[in-house]
Amino acid sequence: xxxxxxxxxxxxxxxxxxxxKQHWCTRCAGKRETEMRPARERPFSxxxxxxxxx
Numbered sequence: 001x002x003x004x005x006x007x008x009x010x011x012x013x014x015x016x017x018x019x020x021k022q023h024w025c026t027r028c029a030g031k032r033e034t035e036m037r038p039a040r041e042r043p044f045s046x047x048x049x050x051x052x053x054x
Contacts, residue, residue, distance in 0.1 A: 006036040014039065 003016045008025035017023050028034040
């Protein structure tokens with residue numbers, strides 16, 4: 001079993017879990033189902049920041 005660091009975009013919880021499975025956040029479980037993503041992948045909602053040197 002190979003593990004990887006997974007992150008919840010809603011609450012920020014981080015866990016080392018099996019990389020071959022899909023994982024759901026245990027902290028957000030009662031409020032809303034939130035899938036955890038591998039930490040190496042960037043979330044879809046992050047927009048690149050404009051260059052401040054311009």
